[in-house]
Amino acid sequence: MRRRAFITLLGGAAAAWPLAARAQQSAMPVIGLLDQRSPDELADRLRGFRRGLKDAGFVEGENVAIEYRWAENQIDRLPALAAELVRRGVKVIASTGGIPAAFVAKAATTTIPVVFLVSDDPVKLGLVASLARPGGNLTGINFFSGELTAKRLEILHDLVPAATRVAVLVNPANAANTDATLRAVEAAAGAIGLQIQILNAGTIREINAAFATFVRERPDALFVGIDPFFNGRRVQLVNLATRHSLPASYPARDFAEAGGLMSYGANIADAWRQVGSYAGRILKGDTPADLPVVQSNKFELVINTQTATMLDLTVPPQLLARADEVIE
Secondary structure, three states: OHHHHHHHHHHHHHHHHHHHHHHHHHHOOEEEEEEEHHHHHHHHHHHHHHHHHHOOOEEEOOOEEEEEOOOOOOOOHHHHHHHHHHHHHOOOEEOOOOHHHHHHHHHHHHOOOEEEEEOOHHHHOOOOOOOOOOOOOOOEOOOOOOOOHHHHHHHHHOOOOOOOOOEEEEOOOOHHHHHHEEEEEEEHHHOOOEEEEEOOOOOOOHHHHHHHHHHHHOOOOEEOOOOOHHHHHHHHHHHHHHHOOOEEOOHHHHHHOOOOOEEEEEEHHHHHHHHHHHHHHHOOOOEEEEEEEEOOOOEEEEEEEEHHOOOOOOOOOHHHOOEEEEEO
């Protein structure tokens, strides 16, 4: 073979390699992931999602591609991001940003399967027809927050038995979550003789303003409602509570890992794993209408005894014995 012909053949083969790689990538099914937070805040949960996909036989970059759409804590960006995923033609949308993202995904498409993760009853919310047979194009993972909210308030009272006034922080932009939290908190507070003070925060500035109110009015403890925005601002919330010596209860373990006093709630990383597993099953041919909504049954109590010591609190031995994890 002449040198020029060989070089031409080699060059053609080299040019074909990236084309083949692109063709292979374009042949992969694509999952769209929609969330109102930023990826920097969700590393552990993303690992859970990918683990669920792997359990279903899918590995990102090998036989499935994932298009991520992050709203960076700007909830009003969600509709445009969901519309991008629909135009992209993804095979399934994993809506992990709680109730707001679930409703946005539902409004964006009636044909693309959607796997949601929500903290209230999806039947009551109108996302599905029933838990056993969702119907339509939505199914997902649910952990009822009402019972968890009441239990978490009781645990906070056990940890701070002298408390009589508890401030409750909720996000009014997440109306469904807020309503469910306040109903549960008010009922539980009445049963154990606590007075509650409700404060709203949906922005960084409003969180700072809420803590300025705490400084003036000095509640005995703080109860942080479940909300994706609060999870994204967990370091800010924990730092402010510590700075102002305010015992606080949080809805997920990553708050306690960030230095929060205690958390009680569903194992969110495992719930993300279940979302990934369902997304994989749908890629294999299952339909959302026939996949029952999974009710999360993994709950965990995490107590940070280092923070308790800083707050001059003695954690009751029976509470330590109940804890799934003690951070020392």
